[in-house]
Amino acid sequence: MNVEPKKLLWPTDFSELSLAALPFVEGYHARFNAEIHVIHVCTPLPNPNKLPVGLTLTESDLSILNTFLNDAKSRLEQLVRDKLEGVTSLHCEVLGGHPWSEICDYADTHNIDLIIITTQGLTGLRHVLLGSVAERVVRHAPCPVLTIKPA
Numbered sequence: 001m002n003v004e005p006k007k008l009l010w011p012t013d014f015s016e017l018s019l020a021a022l023p024f025v026e027g028y029h030a031r032f033n034a035e036i037h038v039i040h041v042c043t044p045l046p047n048p049n050k051l052p053v054g055l056t057l058t059e060s061d062l063s064i065l066n067t068f069l070n071d072a073k074s075r076l077e078q079l080v081r082d083k084l085e086g087v088t089s090l091h092c093e094v095l096g097g098h099p100w101s102e103i104c105d106y107a108d109t110h111n112i113d114l115i116i117i118t119t120q121g122l123t124g125l126r127h128v129l130l131g132s133v134a135e136r137v138v139r140h141a142p143c144p145v146l147t148i149k150p151a
Contacts, residue, residue, distance in 0.1 A: 005113035009037045011103045011137075014075055020150035021116045022083055028114065035089040039106055040076045041099040042068060069094050100136035108142040115145045 010025045012018040028034050072094045080092055091110075095102045107115055119134035138145045 004032050005034050006032065007037065007110065007112045007114075008034045009039065009103070009107050009110070009112040009115045011039050011041065011099070011115070011117055011133075012076070012079065013040065013099075014079065017118050017120065017150060019083070021118045021148045024116050024146060024148060026084070028116070029087060033089075034113070035091070036084065036087055037091045037093070037106070037110060037112060038076065038080055038084070039093050039095060039103065040072055041102045042072050042094060042096045043099055065096065069096060099133045100140065103133070103137050104140045104142065112143050114143060115141055116148065117145060118148045118150060 005028060008025055008028055010021055012021075025036060029036055073092075076092050076094055080087075080090060084090060093106070095106065103115065103117070106112070115137060117134050117137055119132060134145075134147050138147065
């Protein structure tokens with residue numbers, strides 16, 4: 001395990017909650033000169049590259065999907081310009097699918113050393129019913145995960 005992460009992954013849903021991870025992302029970047037990967041997963045949009053055999057999308061479906069993904073990409077680029085100004089080793093990507101799965105797949109594919117993600121801190125019945133993206137990422141990630149619970 002690399003204790004000096006060179007590649008960080010910050011998944012964001014554009015919420016104020018997800019922004020709570022930003023100081024940690026910036027801190028690890030500054031301390032270890034780490035490359036930052038920022039992703040947003042659009043859900044429940046299907047990932048056209050992972051459709052079940054025999055299932056296809058129509059031209060209209062693809063057009064709607066591309067518009068939605070392009071809008072999310074614009075929001076992600078704006079977020080990065082506003083919050084990570086001056087960071088040179090930066091990669092942004094918008095994906096479609098189940099957030100925890102896409103986050104873990106991205107981390108595996110891009111050899112990420114550390115995922116930094118916020119958690120809502122749900123407990124009890126709300127946790128059982130809603131689940132937790134962060135919890136699933138912790139369980140399935142191919143690398144260490146730093147979870148941030150905002151105050």
